[in-house]
Amino acid sequence: xxxxxxxxxxxxxxxxxxxxxxxxxxxxxxxxxxxxxxxxxxxxxxxxxxxxxxxxxxxxxxxxxxxxxxxxxxxxxxxxxxxxxxxxxxxxxxxxxxxxxxxxxxxxxxxxxxxxxxxxxxxxxxxxxxxxxxxxxxxxxxxxxxxxxxxxxxxxxxxxxxxxxxxxxxxxxxxxxxxxxxxxxxxxxxxxxxxxxxxxxxxxxxxxxxxxxxxxxxxxxxxxxxxxxxxxxxxxxxxxxxxxxxxxxxxxxxxxxxxxxxxxxxxxxxxxxxxxxxxxxxxxxxxxxxxxxxxxxxxxxxxxxxxxxxxxxxxxxxxxxxxxxxxxxxxxxxxxxxxxxxxxxxxxxxxxxxxxxxxxxxxxxxxxxxxxxxxxxxxxxxxxxxxxxxxxxxxxxxxxxxxxxxxxxxxxxxxxxxxxxxxxxxxxxxxxxxxxxxxxxxxxxxxxxxxxxxxxxxxxxxxxxxxxxxxxxxxxxxxxxxxxxxxxxxxxxxxxxxxxxxxxxxxxxxxxxxxxxxxxxxxxxxxxxxxxxxxxxxxxxxxxxxxxxxxxxxxxxxxxxxxxxxxxxxxxxxxxxxxxxxxxxxxxxxxxxxxxxxx
Amino acid sequence: xxxxxxxxxxxxxxxxxxxxxxxxxxxxxxxxxxxxxxxxxxxxxxxxxxxxxxxxxxxxxxxxxxxxxxxxxxxxxxxxxxxxxxxxxxxxxxxxxxxxxxxxxxxxxxxxxxxxxxxxxxxxxxxxxxxxxxxxxxxxxxxxxxxxxxxxxxxxxxxxxxxxxxxxxxxxxxxxxxxxxxxxxxxxxxxxxxxxxxxxxxxxxxxxxxxxxxxxxxxxxxxxxxxxxxxxxxxxxxxxxxxxxxxxxxxxxxxxxxxxxxxxxxxxxxxxxxxxxxxxxxxxxxxxxxxxxxxxxxxxxxxxxxxxxxxxxxxxxxxxxxxxxxxxxxxxxxxxxxxxxxxxxxxxxxxxxxxxxxxxxxxxxxxxxxxxxxxxxxxxxxxxx
Numbered sequence: 001x002x003x004x005x006x007x008x009x010x011x012x013x014x015x016x017x018x019x020x021x022x023x024x025x026x027x028x029x030x031x032x033x034x035x036x037x038x039x040x041x042x043x044x045x046x047x048x049x050x051x052x053x054x055x056x057x058x059x060x061x062x063x064x065x066x067x068x069x070x071x072x073x074x075x076x077x078x079x080x081x082x083x084x085x086x087x088x089x090x091x092x093x094x095x096x097x098x099x100x101x102x103x104x105x106x107x108x109x110x111x112x113x114x115x116x117x118x119x120x121x122x123x124x125x126x127x128x129x130x131x132x133x134x135x136x137x138x139x140x141x142x143x144x145x146x147x148x149x150x151x152x153x154x155x156x157x158x159x160x161x162x163x164x165x166x167x168x169x170x171x172x173x174x175x176x177x178x179x180x181x182x183x184x185x186x187x188x189x190x191x192x193x194x195x196x197x198x199x200x201x202x203x204x205x206x207x208x209x210x211x212x213x214x215x216x217x218x219x220x221x222x223x224x225x226x227x228x229x230x231x232x233x234x235x236x237x238x239x240x241x242x243x244x245x246x247x248x249x250x251x252x253x254x255x256x257x258x259x260x261x262x263x264x265x266x267x268x269x270x271x272x273x274x275x276x277x278x279x280x281x282x283x284x285x286x287x288x289x290x291x292x293x294x295x296x297x298x299x300x301x302x303x304x305x306x307x308x309x310x311x312x313x314x315x316x317x318x319x320x321x322x323x324x325x326x327x328x329x330x331x332x333x334x335x336x337x338x339x340x341x342x343x344x345x346x347x348x349x350x351x352x353x354x355x356x357x358x359x360x361x362x363x364x365x366x367x368x369x370x371x372x373x374x375x376x377x378x379x380x381x382x383x384x385x386x387x388x389x390x391x392x393x394x395x396x397x398x399x400x401x402x403x404x405x406x407x408x409x410x411x412x413x414x415x416x417x418x419x420x421x422x423x424x425x426x427x428x429x430x431x432x433x434x435x436x437x438x439x440x441x442x443x444x445x446x447x448x449x450x451x452x453x454x455x456x457x458x459x460x461x462x463x464x465x466x467x468x469x470x471x472x473x474x475x476x477x478x479x480x481x482x483x484x485x486x487x488x489x490x491x492x493x494x495x496x497x498x499x500x501x502x503x504x505x506x507x508x509x510x511x512x513x514x515x516x517x518x519x520x521x522x523x524x525x526x527x528x529x530x531x532x533x534x535x536x537x538x539x540x541x542x543x544x545x546x547x548x549x550x551x552x553x554x555x556x557x558x559x560x561x562x563x564x565x566x567x568x569x570x571x572x573x574x575x576x577x578x579x580x581x582x583x584x585x586x587x588x589x590x591x592x593x594x595x596x597x598x599x
Numbered sequence: 600x601x602x603x604x605x606x607x608x609x610x611x612x613x614x615x616x617x618x619x620x621x622x623x624x625x626x627x628x629x630x631x632x633x634x635x636x637x638x639x640x641x642x643x644x645x646x647x648x649x650x651x652x653x654x655x656x657x658x659x660x661x662x663x664x665x666x667x668x669x670x671x672x673x674x675x676x677x678x679x680x681x682x683x684x685x686x687x688x689x690x691x692x693x694x695x696x697x698x699x700x701x702x703x704x705x706x707x708x709x710x711x712x713x714x715x716x717x718x719x720x721x722x723x724x725x726x727x728x729x730x731x732x733x734x735x736x737x738x739x740x741x742x743x744x745x746x747x748x749x750x751x752x753x754x755x756x757x758x759x760x761x762x763x764x765x766x767x768x769x770x771x772x773x774x775x776x777x778x779x780x781x782x783x784x785x786x787x788x789x790x791x792x793x794x795x796x797x798x799x800x801x802x803x804x805x806x807x808x809x810x811x812x813x814x815x816x817x818x819x820x821x822x823x824x825x826x827x828x829x830x831x832x833x834x835x836x837x838x839x840x841x842x843x844x845x846x847x848x849x850x851x852x853x854x855x856x857x858x859x860x861x862x863x864x865x866x867x868x869x870x871x872x873x874x875x876x877x878x879x880x881x882x883x884x885x886x887x888x889x890x891x892x893x894x895x896x897x898x899x900x901x902x903x904x905x906x907x908x909x910x911x912x913x914x915x916x917x918x919x920x921x922x923x924x925x926x927x928x929x930x931x932x933x934x935x936x937x938x939x940x941x942x943x944x945x946x947x948x949x950x951x952x953x954x955x956x957x958x959x960x961x962x963x964x965x966x967x968x969x970x971x972x973x974x975x976x977x978x979x980x981x982x983x984x
Contacts, residue, residue, distance in 0.1 A: 524819075526976050527954055549823035552974040554794040554844050556926060557666075558612055558859040559873045562884060565918050571979055 002075045007256040008183045009077045009098035009214070011091075011127075013119050015112035015470060018104050019134040023166040023175075024062070024080050028245070030172045031064045031076075061212060061258060063242040068180045076179055077258040079199070081118075091118055093273055093291050095125040097199045097214035097258060100183030102175070103150070107133040107163070108140040110441065111153050112470035113412050119154055130178045131161040137168050145439065153438045188255025193284040194218030196277040198228070199258075201268050203322040207239070209265035210247075213277060214258050216288065221252045225280040226263065229287040230272045234280055235263035268325050294326045296344025297405065297475065298351055298454050299388040301332050301369035301497060302358070303340030305579065305588050309364050310339045316362035317341055320354060327354060334391070334496050336581050337367060342389055348454050367579060367588045369497040373451045376403040376478050391496040393485040396536065403478040404501075405450040408433065410443065411461070413469040418442045420464040428452035429481075429503060450475065451501060486511055486540075488594075489532040490518070493582040497591055507533075511541035514594055521590040524548040529584055604877045606935060607863030608661035609689075610855050613644060613681055614869025615670040616891045619702075623738045623803035624765070624796060628871030628889050629668045637673065641680040643898045647868040648681070650903060652688030654878060655866070660689040662696040662855035665719075671701035675713025682718045696759075696854040698723055703749035703762075704741050711749075711756050721759035721853075723792070724750060729779045733768050738803075747786075754788065759851065761790035766829065767822045768796055770815035777828055784836040789851035793829055794844045795822060826972055843926045843971060860923045862935075868904060870894040881910045913940050922978050930965025947981045 014020035064076040079098055081091045095101070101122040105111055122129055131150055133143045143163055150158040162178055164171030195217040204210050213220070220226075224237045241249040242259040253259045265271060274291030278284045304313045317329050328344035345351040351371060358364055375387040378400045387393060387402075409430075413421050415437075425432070425446045434445035448457075453473065461469050486507055488498040498518075502510050511533025518531050526548055533541040556564055578585035618629040663685060665678065682697065698721040699714055701707055711722070726746045728734045734742060741749075753760045764783055766776050783791060798808045798816070807813040817825065833839060838846040842860060845853065858865060867874035867885060870893070874885035886907040888894045898904045911919070917939050924931035936944075948964060951957040956970035956977055970977055 526951075526956055526973055526980070548819075548973050548976055550819050550826055550972050551976045552843055552972055554797050556843070556860075556923065557856060558865055558867060558875070559614075559871070561859070561875070561919050561923060562873060562886075564922055565915055568918060568922060568975075568978055568982065571975075572983060575979060575983065 002254070002257065004188060004256045005185050006072060007075050007077070007186055008100065008179050009079070009186055009256065009258060010100045010102060010179060010183055011079045011081050011094055011098050011122070012102045012104055013081075013115065013122050013129075014104035014134075015106070015109075015114040018106040018109065018112070018115070019166045020104050021080070023102070023104055023132070023134065023164065024078060026166050026169055026172045027064060027076075027078065027176065028062055030169070030176070031066050060245070061243045062245040063258070066176050066180070069177060070180075074180050075257075076176070079258070092121050092125075093199060095121050095127065096274075096291070097197055098125075098127070099186055100128040100130065100179070102179070103129050103131045103154075103156075104134050105131065105146055105150060106135050107143050107146045108135050108138050110146050110149050111412065111438070113410050113472035114470060116154065116410060116412075117472040117474070119156075123156075128183050129156055130175075130182050131156065131158045132171075132175060133161050133163050134166055136163045136170065137165040149438055149441075153443070186256030188215065189217045190219060190255050192217035193282055194220060194224075194226075194277070194279045195284045195286075195288065196220060196253075197288055198271060198273055198275040198277055200273060201265075201271040201325075203268055207247075207262045209262070209268055209271060211261050211263070211265070211271055211277075212258070213253070213261055215253050215255050217255055217284070218279070219252050219254050220261065220277075222249075226261075226277050227280045227283055228272070228275050228277055229283075230275040230290065231270070233270060235265060238262045238264060267322050269321075271325075273325070294346060296326065296328050296346060296374075297450065298345045298347055298371050298373060299342060300345075300351060300371040301334065301337070301340050301342050301367075301389070302355065303334065303337040303367045303369070303497075305365035305367055307338045312362060313341065313358070313364050313366075316358045316364060317343070320357060324354075326350070332389070334369075336493075336495055337369070337497055337579065340367075344388070348458075365588065367497065367591055369591055370500045371454050372501065373405050373454055375405075375483065375501060378403065387501075390485050390499040390501050393499075393501070396484075401480050402483040402501075403480045404483055406476050406479050407448050407450050407453060407473040408476045409446045409448050409453065409471065409473040411446070411469055411471050412441055412443050413465055415440050415442055417465040417468060418444070421461065421469060424457075424460055424464055428457060429506070447476070448473075449481070449503075484535050486514075487534050488514060488518070489530070489534060489539075490522070490586065491529045491582050491584045492532075493584075495581050495586070498594060504535075507535055508540050515541045515543040517594045518590065519543045519545050521593055522584065522586055525584060527583070602877050602880075603935060603938065604862065604864040604875075604882075606932070607858050607861035608692075608854075609655070609658045609863060610662040610664065610858045610865045611648075611660060611685055612855075612865055612867045612869075612872055612874070613663065613665045613670070614667060614867070614872040615665060615673055616668040616870045617672055618667065618669045619672070620738065620740055621803075623807075624799070626799035626802050626805075627668070630891055632891070635672075637677045639895065641677045643895050643904070644681045644868055645684040646898055646902065647904050648684040648688050648866075651866045651868070651874075651876075655689070655864075655876070658689055658864075659692050660685060660695060661692045661863075662858060663698070664855040665699040667700055669702055670699050671707040671710065673699075675710055675717050678714055678719065679717035694854075696721055698853065698855055700725065701749070701753070702741065703746035705745060705748060708749040708752040711752050715756045720757060721761070722753045722757050723790075723853075724753065724760065724762040726750070726762040727765045728768065729764070729782055733771070736769060737765060750786065759790065760788050761792060761847075761853070762787070763792040763794065765794050765796050767817050767825050769813065771817070771825075773821070773824055773828060776825055777832060780829060780832050781836075784833065784838060787838065789848040790853065791833070791838055791846045792844055793833070793846060795826065823972065830968065839928070840971075841928050843974065857927070860927045862920050862923055875911075882916055883908055884911050917941055917944075918978075918982055921981060925964075925966050925974060925977065926971075928965065928971075930963040933959070933962050933964060936964065944981055947983065951977055951980060 012020045060080045062078050066074050066076050068074055079094045081094045103119055147158040147161050162171050162174050196213045196215045199214055200212040201209055222240050227234050239262045240253055241247050276287035304310055321327055326346050329341045332340050332342040372390055377385050377387050379398055380400050429452055430446040430448040433447055436443050461471055482504040483501050484504050486500055486502045487494050515531045515533055528547045529545040531543045532539045578587050616628055616630050617632050697719050699719045700723045703724045703726050727737055729743055731742045798804050833846045840846050841852050864876050870891045871889040872887050876883045885905050887904045888906045894904050920939055958967050
């Protein structure tokens with residue numbers, strides 16, 4: 001139990017690659033929280049995928065004991081938050097559990113779109129903010145310019161910004177001192193009834209569901225009977241503790257402290273992030289405001305390449321869902337792909353992370369169908385239904401109009417690439433809302449349809465700006481537009497996995513691009529294959545994949561029989577990696593690649 | 600009941616693994632060695648023949664084939680010793696075909712007389728191209744004039760002379776090939792092998808191709824055009840294909856190679872040689888070590904050159920029967936296919952018949968002309984579950 005005045009709770013706000021995880025590593029290391037031999041890069045990123053992609057997906061927490069220059073020992077609780085737009089929701093709730101933020105900006109790059117998005121969340125949460133200019137060891141570092149930019153663009157005082165090289169360790173001590181000196185201690189009343197915020201929860205194979213809590217008032221002890229005010233569920237607390245970063249049990253958690261509890265909770269779905277935890281008896285009457293639950297915005301079908309692996313896929317998805325309440329799924333049957341799941345994700349990165357984990361951790365080859373956003377269909381009978389899968393689009397005679405989700409996208413880009421960015425946004429049906437300059441960088445704000453962004457917008461943006469643009473978005477609502485379902489027919493058979501909603505004016509171009517792509521992606525067969533895009537019964541684009549003309553081994557004599565037979569076996573196994581649609585084999589990568597637009 | 604191999608007969612393959620230089624496209628088992636003790640090699644071949652003779656008593660030998668490597672580097676005495684050992688081991692069919700592969704150089708042509716005396720009655724010459732630039736690019740040691748001279752020597756000594764050409768070469772044009780092919784047909788006696796250049800892994804061409812440094816190769820469509828022209832021009836000249844890459848006047852087909860394609864039995868001796876033998880009702884595959892030294896030492900120390908002998912199960916037998924048999928223009932015998940358990944494939948076969956890639960006629964299943972060009976795809980389709 002630590003006195004409130006000796007606690008500081010904070011998060012780190014940064015754009016991807018600006019050095020947030022490295023800074024966290026250094027803070028942990030310099031306070032000897034982790035023994036030198038246990039130190040590894042990006043300590044808080046637990047999943048392989050997090051380390052590989054250099055991103056943080058789940059919020060992570062560490063408790064650091066720091067002996068400050070004033071001779072006192074402080075408890076610093078860091079909640080490391082995801083930097084990617086898909087996980088913005090995790091950021092916002094983590095922010096509610098702490099009182100301050102370190103704003104890390106790469107001094108060679110300057111403020112980026114995610115810096116903005118996240119720092120505004122910190123400001124919304126009434127945080128004290130300590131600006132940090134990182135990577136000062138690099139020759140391209142320009143602290144004065146970046147400090148000025150922080151003041152111009154974000155509007156906070158950056159004159160006292162700490163100059164840090166998380167890589168070399170310069171400025172780490174100063175950062176720790178600033179946390180103690182500038183961030184406010186938490187408030188709370190030890191004697192009041194227990195009021196704790198459920199910040200996050202995840203599944204641990206040994207402990208069951210682990211709940212991350214921030215105590216606002218009162219004291220939580222092992223063995224306490226608790227009640228979740230939102231769900232009404234009651235539990236006996238088995239274990240409480242803190243992260244150093246390994247889980248370390250403690251006897252009690254007092255006001256201002258951040259830690260975990262376990263209580264024989266079966267699944268993550270039984271916990272509601274933002275819920276208020278109190279004692280079953282003599283509990284508080286007034287819950288915390290809580291959070292809105294996160295909603296999946298991108299849906300796609302996941303099917304096993306080998307249909308006999310459906311049950312394995314079900315197990316994999318169920319296990320992943322245990323730990324990720326933002327990921328939704330339901331069974332789906334497709335005429336062409338058989339049994340699979342329609343899954344909902346927070347964004348495309350979230351989709352890719354889940355897909356990679358299924359393929360890698362569960363060793364199941366997947367076909368991923370065209371990602372789709374959620375459309376609102378207003379029917380002639382006055383009802384509204386949500387459309388998660390273009391294949392389910394009802395006959396147009398029943399539909400009055402269709403609305404699609406729109407986003408407000410903020411893009412920061414060096415001047416020289418501005419023209420390309422504007423063109424990209426126009427091509428994607430964007431409406432310009434704002435265009436301002438901060439030094440050599442332009443900040444453009446666009447209203448864009450989400451369906452034009454989910455697929456490859458970010459890839460295209462990076463490509464047209466040579467990686468210099470940054471991008472962030474938030475959903476702003478729904479708007480009606482002339483949207484139709486485009487079907488793709490391969491050898492005269494509709495392939496529902498390639499169905500998509502498109503804007504009517506863009507359908508021909510999209511259909512042509514898709515047919516051309518598929519013509520390259522589908523290998524030649526022994527017969528010619530028409531590839532068509534159609535709206536309703538009307539064909540809007542067509543390509544013909546000509547028949548295979550030459551595929552024969554030139555030399556085959558007595559000594560070749562064994563080798564050629566084995567080769568044939570191998571090729572037959574390769575054929576299993578493809579999915580048959582009627583008489584046509586389509587390679588699994590075609591489903592995603594066909595959707596990528598080149599312009 | 601007669602065993603299946605008897606439909607095609609029994610032959611002997613002798614592998615001579617040495618070459619003067621390794622050709623950049625060749626993935627056959629060949630080695631460049633300065634001095635070869637040929638009498639030691641003849642001893643080894645004799646021991647192998649005697650060993651197999653004991654297992655195949657009473658069979659009639661229909662053909663012998665000396666392949667390589669470069670068998671025209673063998674001394675005529677070495678060839679004679681092998682043939683004498685074979686004569687002692689098995690009765691020869693009256694029309695036993697005895698082929699030797701030869702490089703078309705003057706040095707080698709000087710040995711042709713000796714080969715004829717030893718009993719060789721058919722020569723297959725690796726001419727490969729009828730223009731000097733392409734011969735150099737293919738890494739050949741001869742030029743067109745050498746090839747013509749050697750070919751003339753062979754014609755005076757042997758009734759049956761065949762030669763090989765490689766086409767779909769770098770920068771080769773359709774017209775250029777057509778012209779070259781016509782000249783080849785003018786020269787040809789009664790048999791010609793025409794191979795599309797195939798880039799094989801583990802060859803110099805394979806490495807260059809992987810590194811992007813083998814330019815001017817035809818794409819699928821241009822290769823297909825060349826194939827079509829080849830079929831057309833050879834048919835007009837009376838040299839229609841009797842197998843994917845082999846053309847002959849009727850009756851002049853290579854009996855030895857037909858024995859492979861029609862799933863006969865054959866003994867394979869020499870480094871890297873494969874064999875197929877039906878013994879006690881089971882079909883066996885035999886293999887020998889690839890390295891010449893390993894093979895010969897194995898024989899000298901253990902009395903056998905075999906590195907592997909294993910039975911081929913029903914599924915693999917069926918696959919081999921199809922992949923070899925459909926190469927032949929005549930196709931495969933439906934009764935043999937049924938006996939090998941191929942009835943389960945008739946559904947797939949019917950689909951391919953409806954695509955006009957296979958045809959069923961006179962109790963045979965054969966690839967149509969367009970089917971033969973995509974035989975590998977056909978095989979995958981026939982054998983798919």
